[in-house]
Structure formats: structure tokens, C-alpha cells
Amino acid sequence: MSHYDVVVIGASAAGTTAATTARKFYPDKTIAVISAADDVLIPCGIPYIFGTVGDSRKNLIPVDKIMAANKIDLMKTKVLELDRDKRLLKTSDGTTVGYDRLVLATGSKPVVPPIKGADKDNVFAIWKDVVYLDAMKEALDKAEHMAIIGGGFIGAEMAEESRKRRPDMPITIVEMQDHCLQLVYDPELCQMAEDALREEDITIMTQERVEEILGDGKVTGLRLTSGKTVHADLVLLGIGAVPNTELAQASGLDLDGMRAIAVDRYMQTSDPAIFACGDCAGKVSFFDKTPSGLRLASIATMEARIAGANLFGHTRSNQGVVGCFSTVLNKNAYAAAGLTYAQATEKGYDVVVGEAKSINRHPGLMEGAAMLDVKLLFERGTGTILGGQIQGALSGGELINAVSAFISNRMNATDIALFQAGTHPALTASPIAYQLVNAAENALMTMRS
Numbered sequence: 319m320s321h322y323d324v325v326v327i328g329a330s331a332a333g334t335t336a337a338t339t340a341r342k343f344y345p346d347k348t349i350a351v352i353s354a355a356d357d358v359l360i361p362c363g364i365p366y367i368f369g370t371v372g373d374s375r376k377n378l379i380p381v382d383k384i385m386a387a388n389k390i391d392l393m394k395t396k397v398l399e400l401d402r403d404k405r406l407l408k409t410s411d412g413t414t415v416g417y418d419r420l421v422l423a424t425g426s427k428p429v430v431p432p433i434k435g436a437d438k439d440n441v442f443a444i445w446k447d448v449v450y451l452d453a454m455k456e457a458l459d460k461a462e463h464m465a466i467i468g469g470g471f472i473g474a475e476m477a478e479e480s481r482k483r484r485p486d487m488p489i490t491i492v493e494m495q496d497h498c499l500q501l502v503y504d505p506e507l508c509q510m511a512e513d514a515l516r517e518e519d520i521t522i523m524t525q526e527r528v529e530e531i532l533g534d535g536k537v538t539g540l541r542l543t544s545g546k547t548v549h550a551d552l553v554l555l556g557i558g559a560v561p562n563t564e565l566a567q568a569s570g571l572d573l574d575g576m577r578a579i580a581v582d583r584y585m586q587t588s589d590p591a592i593f594a595c596g597d598c599a600g601k602v603s604f605f606d607k608t609p610s611g612l613r614l615a616s617i618a619t620m621e622a623r624i625a626g627a628n629l630f631g632h633t634r635s636n637q638g639v640v641g642c643f644s645t646v647l648n649k650n651a652y653a654a655a656g657l658t659y660a661q662a663t664e665k666g667y668d669v670v671v672g673e674a675k676s677i678n679r680h681p682g683l684m685e686g687a688a689m690l691d692v693k694l695l696f697e698r699g700t701g702t703i704l705g706g707q708i709q710g711a712l713s714g715g716e717l718i719n720a721v722s723a724f725i726s727n728r729m730n731a732t733d734i735a736l737f738q739a740g741t742h743p744a745l746t747a748s749p750i751a752y753q754l755v756n757a758a759e760n761a762l763m764t765m766r767s
């Protein structure tokens with residue numbers, strides 16, 4: 319039997335970050351990470367295995383190197399049992415590991431909906447597993463018609479990357495909401511994203527719910543509740559993820575109302591010796607502390623930096639989920655942070671919008687010049703920023719991180735209008751036309767009128 323001061327279960331975004339943070343905060347402690355996956359995928363890179371990157375083995379977190387560099391022991395085996403009374407773990411290779419502090423970073427599993435036929439051959443959920451995804455890539459190479467259930471960012475990215483691999487294959491996205499990406503963007507941005515996908519010859523069916531996955535053994539299509547059918551010999555499920563809590567649940571740890579591991583703002587579970595972070599851990603909204611179902615790598619690593627630091631004394635606390643997303647569709651960035659207009663009004667805010675659009679270079683003939691649209695949402699009265707959305711030049715994918723920082727620091731429209739942004743002709747918009755500043759100025763004008 320081995321014993322460590324700190325054991326982390328899981329070596330993906332949350333587990334790796336929790337372990338390396340623990341190393342920074344506790345240089346003298348013994349630390350081990352236990353990973354069920356031999357090869358840990360870069361989770362956000364999964365869609366790109368099918369197109370741009372082309373190979374699952376080129377999309378791996380270099381876990382062995384990271385752990386060796388941080389003097390952390392890495393065990394590649396699955397934890398089967400957690401005995402909280404004895405502070406012991408039992409693994410699938412027969413090892414017993416003791417701990418003083420444990421971090422659960424067991425992640426999530428894709429949602430497989432209770433739709434009739436979801437178990438047919440050639441129906442794939444997006445498991446973060448190299449062997450499974452390689453089989454999916456093989457099926458994609460042989461397929462004649464593909465359908466994707468769910469038009470969120472995973473469905474949209476999977477559609478676009480599959481298009482790169484299979485330029486002529488019919489691809490259909492079936493989405494039950496009014497728009498694809500509706501949970502993260504306001505309608506006008508959703509429409510632009512849908513247009514971008516249509517330009518790549520991807521068929522989009524919105525306000526359509528799948529009633530049955532058809533076929534005799536192998537999938538042949540989808541039947542929708544509207545009565546329509548979609549021909550498909552390959553179906554991908556892109557409808558979200560659920561927390562992987564098997565180990566936590568079996569050991570008697572508390573779960574929250576959304577079936578995630580219950581944690582406090584220090585990422586501590588109902589057992590003071592055990593912390594949880596990432597997709598397996600419960601989350602609350604930054605804005606009103608109501609439960610949040612958002613599961614992102616950016617959230618997982620933030621939580622891991624809190625859990626890893628707090629193991630032997632509370633030094634950091636979690637303010638809740640802001641939610642910061644970005645994607646690229648047809649060479650344009652689509653990015654969002656915080657609340658959409660609909661979410662903000664639903665939470666009771668009186669919302670004021672400020673928009674600004676300009677080229678991201680000055681003068682506009684500089685190399686790489688492209689239009690960048692910024693929309694910021696503020697609370698009337700206080701002027702506090704609630705959210706932002708950016709579309710256009712690829713630099714929007716980084717600019718949205720400034721919006722996320724504005725939100726986290728509860729900045730108001732005047733703070734943003736006066737913030738000192740670094741600008742350069744070859745890198746950014748001109749300081750006169752800087753989109754974030756001008757969007758805030760425009761919102762202030764509306765608030766004054």
C-alpha cells in the first residue's frame with residue numbers, strides 16, 4: 319500500500335490543474351494523480367480530431383511530462399472504491415492508496431437521451447476516449463449521411479469539422495430550440511452562426527425534436543415529432559454532459575440538486591478531507607448563486623486552482639460561474655461571456671445594450687484586418703456589466719476574455735469606457751475605435767437618454 323499527502327483522481331483539465339496547483343502551494347507534500355485514461359485527450363480539441371488536427375493522438379494533454387516536471391506520481395489505473403473512514407482508495411490494478419486530502423476530478427459523461435433507438439449501431443455520443451473516438455472517425459469515413467442531434471457548440475463544431483473530412487456528405491443538425499447555440503448567444507449571433515454553417519452546406523433543422531432513432535440494428539435515420547424524417551447512417555449525440563459521480567455517490571458524499579458533487583465555495587465536499595472540481599462538481603451562477611449546469615474547461619481549471627490551493631487551509635474562494643465561451647465557424651469567431659439578453663431579463667435585470675463595430679487593425683489595410691462586432695449588456699441604474707458577445711475577427715476569441723474579467727470584477731460602463739487598452743496598428747483596432755470602449759460609451763449614452 320502507498321500513502322500520499324494529496325491524491326487527485328482524474329488527469330484532464332481539472333485533475334492536472336488541481337495537482338500542479340497543489341504542488342505550487344505545498345512544495346513539501348507528496349502528491350499522486352490517478353488516471354483511468356492511458357491517453358488523456360485535450361477535451362476541447364475533440365471536434366478537431368475529425369478535421370483540422372486529423373488524429374486523436376495529436377490531441378493529447380502531455381500528462382506524463384507535466385507530472386514528472388512537478389514531481390507528482392502518476393498512476394494509470396481506475397479508482398474503483400473510496401473508503402472515506404479509512405481514507406483509502408482501491409484501484410482496478412489491485413493497488414491500495416491512502417490519502418490525507420483527496421481531490422475528485424472525475425469529470426463528466428455525455429448525455430445519452432432516453433430516445434428509442436439511441437443504442438443502435440453507428441449512434442455515437444462524444445466520449446472523451448481515444449479508442450471510442452477512433453471508431454467514430456472510421457464510421458465517419460464510411461458514412462453516407464450524417465445527422466447531429468443538438469446544435470450547441472459541440473454539435474456545431476462537430477458538423478464543421480466533419481465537413482472538412484467529408485466535403486460532399488450530407489450533414490444535418492437537428493435542434494429543438496428556435497436557434498442553434500441559443501443557450502449562449504442572442505438570436506442575431508445565433509442566426510449568423512447558422513448562416514456560417516449553411517454556407518458550409520450543413521442543413522439546420524430548428525424547433526425539431528427527435529422522437530425515434532430508426533433502423534434495424536444499424537441506424538438508418540431519425541423520426542422527428544413533427545412527423546418529418548431525416549436520412550442518416552451515422553448519428554452523433556451532442557446534447558450535453560452529466561457529472562460523473564459514481565465514486566462520490568457510492569462513498570456517501572452529498573450530491574446537489576443537479577446530481578453533481580456538492581461543494582462549498584472552497585471546493586470542499588461534505589467530507590472535509592475531500593475536494594471536488596471540474597465537470598463532476600456542483601456550480602452556482604456568478605450573478606445570483608442559483609445552480610448552474612454550465613460545464614467548461616475554463617470553469618474546471620478555475621475551480622481546480624481553488625481546490626488545489628485550499629487543501630490544507632482556505633486561501634481562495636469560488637465566486638461562481640461567469641460562463642465564457644468561444645468558437646470559430648467558417649473562419650469567424652463567435653464568443654460570449656456572462657448572461658445573454660434573454661437570461662439577464664429572466665433574472666430580473668433591466669438591460670441596456672451598447673454595441674460597437676470596427677476593423678481590428680489601424681489603418682484597415684494592415685495585414686489580417688477583419689471586422690469585429692462587440693455587444694455589451696449592462697444593468698440600467700448601476701451600469702454594471704452583465705454580459706458580452708463578440709463576432710468576427712479571430713482576435714474576438716481573446717477579446718472575450720477581457721469581457722469575462724470585466725464581469726468578474728463587477729466593472730460598470732464608465733470603468734470600461736475609461737479602461738486603458740493597449741493598441742497597435744498590426745494587432746488591434748485604433749484607440750479611437752476600440753470596440754469594448756465604444757460599446758460601453760454607447761450604452762452610457764442610452765442610459766443617459
Ligand SMILES: Cc1cc2nc3c(=O)[nH]c(=O)nc-3n(C[C@H](O)[C@H](O)[C@H](O)COP(=O)(O)OP(=O)(O)OC[C@H]3O[C@@H](n4cnc5c(N)ncnc54)[C@H](O)[C@@H]3O)c2cc1C
Nearest residue numbers: 328330331332354361362397424425426596597614615616
Ligand atoms: C467535444 C467537446 C468540446 C469541448 N470544447 C470546449 C471548449 O472549447 N472550451 C471549454 O471551455 N470547454 C469545452 N468542453 C468542455 C470541457 O471538455 C470540459 O468542461 C472539461 O473536459 C472538464 O474537465 P474535467 O477535468 O472536469 O473532466 P473530464 O475532462 O471529463 O476528465 C475526467 C477524467 O477523470 C478520469 N476518471 C474518471 N473517473 C475515474 C476513476 N474512477 N479513476 C481514475 N480516473 C477517473 C477520466 O478518465 C477523465 O480523464 C468541450 C467538451 C467536449 C466534449
